[in-house]
Amino acid sequence: MRFSLFVTALLPAALACNHANLAQHEARNDSAPPFKYTEGTDGPADPATRGYFVNHVGLVVSNITASREWYSTVLGMRHIFTMDLSDQYSIMYMGHAQGGRNGTGFQTGAELARDKNNLGGLVEFIEYKKSSRKYAPGPSNTLSHMGLIVDDLLAAQARFDSLNVETVKRAGDLDFSAETGNPIFASAWGFDSRFLSSIGGLTTDWELDFTSEEEQAAIQAVLPALGIMGFKELIVIADPDGNLFEVQSLVPTLI
Structure with a gap:
């Protein structure tokens, strides 16, 4: 896909980042934009996530x-x-x-x-x-991962398990071998490990052609959501769209 087409497709998401303008737009009852601005109304976070x-x-x-x-x-x-x-x-x-x-x-x-x-x-x-x-x-595709710091690494891992969070790498695991290694973890940290992933229903491949009908459909499916808006001891989890979070303890646990 050409860069200009990519920018055009993502323009609503970029404009949505200016949330103040969107709120004023809706308050004035202007003509409806091609996206919807929704103010956050979440209650207090789970106390287990403190820190x-x-x-x-x-x-x-x-x-x-x-x-x-x-x-x-x-x-x-x-x-x-x-x-x-x-x-x-x-x-x-x-x-x-x-x-x-x-x-x-x-x-x-x-x-x-x-x-x-x-x-x-x-x-x-x-x-x-x-x-x-x-x-x-x-x-x-240069994004490797995002980093999350928690107070207690093993307690966080147990909590992720209880919430059925997709875990790519568990605390204490470290395997880059060709036979049994984790290709998602290896690729996220820069190694040449070509893989197909369907985490969150979005097909990802380092060599996929962005002009393909399949990839275009995946991009179009994501656009509405975009518009609204030590290695051994660490944990790697995936969000619903397959984005990776490296989870570390504030104080290393030396697993």
């Missing part, structure tokens, strides 16, 4: 050095740390200083690294140099 918050988003990138320069120069993010696990595989964290709005509460890299699991809005970058996947400007 939960989104910590970071992980991106698979083709050049971690270029990513660091862009996020630093363009967004003002700070380099927290880089871990070169081998000569081919690296993980890097960046984020804004957390003493207030960016620039109002300077923190050193060491301070940010120390407080990593108690911060929000971080970005994790994953580079696997041997990967055949390379990315160009435009829509691309």
Whole structure:
């Protein structure tokens, strides 16, 4: 699918992000927009989720050095740390200083690294140099996962089980082998593990043609919803649309 068509398809979702304008639009009884704005009316959250918050988003990138320069120069993010696990595989964290709005509460890299699991809005970058996947400007499948911090990892896992949450990886598991490894987990962390997934009823494949009728139908089905609106110890869960959350404990449990 051409980039221009993709932008056109997602335009209602982009406009819906400006919720204040949508509310004013409905209050004036203007002609109905092609989407509906609904104010949230949820009650208090389950007390079991106290302490939960989104910590970071992980991106698979083709050049971690270029990513660091862009996020630093363009967004003002700070380099927290880089871990070169081998000569081919690296993980890097960046984020804004957390003493207030960016620039109002300077923190050193060491301070940010120390407080990593108690911060929000971080970005994790994953580079696997041997990967055949390379990315160009435009829509691309670069999202690896989102990060969730919980007070008690094993209690959270038990709660996810009780709610029948789709669990991609359980605490204590770590298997990238070809015979028994988890292809969804492997692909989300940048390895060349081609797979078909139907989590949430949405077919996903790294090599699917976005111009296919099947993929176009999947995109159209998602548009209304869009418009409204340690590795071993961690847990990976999937939301109804197949988006992955890496779940970590605020204090590592050293499973």
